[in-house]
Every structure is written in C-alpha cells, then in structure tokens.
Amino acid sequence: MTAIQVAGLAKSYGDFAAVKGVSFGVPQGEIFALLGRNGAGKTTTVEVLAGFQAPDEGTVRVLGLDPVRDRAEVRARTGIMLQEAGFFPDLTVAQTVDAWRDFVAAPRPRAEALELVGLEARAATKVRQLSGGERRRLDLALATLSRPDVLFLDEPTTGMDPEARQNTWEVIRGLAGQGTTVLLTTHYLEEAQRLASSMAIMDRGLIIASGGMAETLAAQTGRVAFELPASVTPEELPVPVATVEGRTAVCRVADPDLAAQTLLSWAGERGLRLRGLEVRTATLEDLFLDLAAGEKSEKKEVA
Numbered sequence: 001m002t003a004i005q006v007a008g009l010a011k012s013y014g015d016f017a018a019v020k021g022v023s024f025g026v027p028q029g030e031i032f033a034l035l036g037r038n039g040a041g042k043t044t045t046v047e048v049l050a051g052f053q054a055p056d057e058g059t060v061r062v063l064g065l066d067p068v069r070d071r072a073e074v075r076a077r078t079g080i081m082l083q084e085a086g087f088f089p090d091l092t093v094a095q096t097v098d099a100w101r102d103f104v105a106a107p108r109p110r111a112e113a114l115e116l117v118g119l120e121a122r123a124a125t126k127v128r129q130l131s132g133g134e135r136r137r138l139d140l141a142l143a144t145l146s147r148p149d150v151l152f153l154d155e156p157t158t159g160m161d162p163e164a165r166q167n168t169w170e171v172i173r174g175l176a177g178q179g180t181t182v183l184l185t186t187h188y189l190e191e192a193q194r195l196a197s198s199m200a201i202m203d204r205g206l207i208i209a210s211g212g213m214a215e216t217l218a219a220q221t222g223r224v225a226f227e228l229p230a231s232v233t234p235e236e237l238p239v240p241v242a243t244v245e246g247r248t249a250v251c252r253v254a255d256p257d258l259a260a261q262t263l264l265s266w267a268g269e270r271g272l273r274l275r276g277l278e279v280r281t282a283t284l285e286d287l288f289l290d291l292a293a294g295e296k297s298e299k300k301e302v303a
C-alpha cells in the first residue's frame with residue numbers, strides 16, 4: 001500500500017511559489033528522505049502532508065486520507081516532529097510526556113516513550129535544562145507516543161552528538177521495521193543515505209532528482225583520489241583525471257575498484273607509489289555536488 005501520495009502539489013505564500021508541482025509516493029513501512037537546500041520547499045511539503053496547510057494545487061493523501069478533509073483521522077494516525085518544538089520550559093521531561101499522553105488515544109507508557117529515545121535518566125530534568133540534542137529526542141518521543149502509522153520527521157537529528165544520532169537512526173529503523181512509514185527531511189546526507197530506501201531532492205520548489213537510494217547511487221560515478229607522484233602529469237595516467245587540487249588527483253569513474261587496480265598496476269610497473277589512495281563508491285554528497293555543479297554551468301551558459 002502507498003502510505004503517502006503526493007501528486008502535482010503546489011503551494012504559494014502570497015506571490016511566492018514555495019512548492020511548484022511536486023509528486024512522489026512512499027510505500028508503507030519505508031523510509032523516504034526529502035532533501036534539498038535551505039528554502040527548497042521541504043517543510044512546506046511536510047506541513048501540507050500533516051494537514052497544517054491546504055495545497056493550492058494537486059492532491060495529497062496520507063493512508064488514503066485527505067489531510068485537510070479527514071484532519072482528525074490523519075492526526076490520530078500520524079506523528080510529526082517539526083524543526084521547532086513548542087515545549088513548556090518549566091515542565092520536566094516526565095511532566096511533558098504525561099501532558100502529551102492526555103491528548104493521545106492509547107499512548108505508549110511514559111517509561112517506554114523515554115526508553116525509546118534514551119531519556120530515562122533525564123525524566124526529572126526541566127525541559128529548559130536539556131541540551132539541543134536531548135530536546136530533539138524528547139520531541140521524537142512525543143511524535144511516536146501514539147505509535148503512529150506515518151511519521152513526519154523534519155530534521156530529526158539536528159544538534160545531536162554522533163552517538164545520539166546513531167541511536168536515533170536505530171529508533172527510526174526499528175519503527176519502520178514495525179511498519180511505520182517515515183518521511184524525513186535532513187541536511188545530513190549520510191543520514192539520508194543510511195536510513196532511507198528512496199529519496200527526492202528538491203530545489204526551489206521542484207524535485208530535481210528522485211528514486212530508490214541504492215539504484216540512484218549505483219548510477220552515480222564513484223571516486224578514486226591519490227597524491228600525484230612528483231614526476232607524473234595527469235595526462236600520463238591510465239584513468240582520466242577529473243580534477244587536481246594541489247597534488248591530489250581525483251578520478252570520477254563508474255567502477256572505482258577497477259580504476260584503482262588499473263592505477264596501482266600502472267604505478268607498480270613504473271616503480272611509483274600512489275600515496276593517500278582513497279577509493280569509494282558514490283555517495284549522496286557526490287550527487288548533490290554534481291547537481292550543484294550542473295546548475296552552475298547551466299547558469300554560465302545562460303549568462
């Protein structure tokens with residue numbers, strides 16, 4: 001079943017078109033990452049999906065329901081974590097969870113909610129004394145209090161230390177494993193790459209790249225980097241060099257392992273060493289940088 005369906009969504013604020021015709025779908029139990037630079041339209045899309053804003057154009061369905069028309073049912077079956085949480089700073093963590101539990105039918109027990117996000121030891125701490133990352137974790141506990149079928153997470157790990165981030169990824173994976181559909185926005189590309197099975201990249205209100213994570217990355221070129229030996233010019237190498245920064249040569253190739261083997265045999269035959277050799281398959285960051293570079297060269301062509 002498709003848990004989230006967006007077709008031709010457009011949304012403006014006055015004259016400003018924040019989302020200009022966006023379409024995507026997320027099957028039940030999958031994690032989908034909505035990516036893009038600041039102001040791309042990600043939060044606006046999430047807010048329309050959550051029923052906080054009505055679309056100007058297009059249709060949006062969550063669990064087959066219309067988030068505006070069927071607001072109550074969509075609210076009951078979804079959890080949402082926005083960028084800014086509206087906490088009461090003088091309540092403790094436990095009091096905050098208890099207050100929230102009053103609004104939710106069949107909520108998780110408080111202890112379970114806090115354990116899920118690793119905040120048991122902070123139960124008696126006032127919200128104002130929590131770190132930024134701890135607040136995000138409390139927010140995640142509240143968003144998942146109703147054991148929602150669909151979870152919207154707008155930059156869920158901002159401010160978290162690496163360990164808290166890893167733990168949060170585990171929580172999100174665990175929820176998806178139990179059938180929760182997750183739509184996540186993030187500026188951490190590694191987070192998206194590790195968590196999401198599919199993604200869309202937005203730019204100025206439009207989707208400029210989308211697809212399955214594994215397939216998209218497999219179609220991208222990998223990277224082989226090394227220190228160019230002093231006696232060698234890039235033209236002499238057996239693999240085309242994309243860039244040379246200082247003495248570091250970078251090759252962008254479909255098969256980075258094969259390119260590295262070719263380079264090593266070539267160097268071995270000449271008694272050369274390729275210092276600092278790094279070989280890696282494509283990352284989402286490469287895709288982002290390629291899209292940004294493509295945009296720059298398009299601008300140059302237009303200019």
Ligand SMILES: Nc1ncnc2c1ncn2[C@@H]1O[C@H](COP(=O)(O)OP(=O)(O)OP(=O)(O)O)[C@@H](O)[C@H]1O
Binds near residue numbers: 040
């Ligand atoms: N209430 C509003 N009134 C006017 N403009 C708005 C409003 N909310 C958002 N915008 C504008 O719409 C555009 C898209 O904003 P949105 O918050 O959806 O982007 P985003 O991709 O979530 O960005 P970020 O990564 O910074 O969170 C931005 O240019 C923003 O300034």
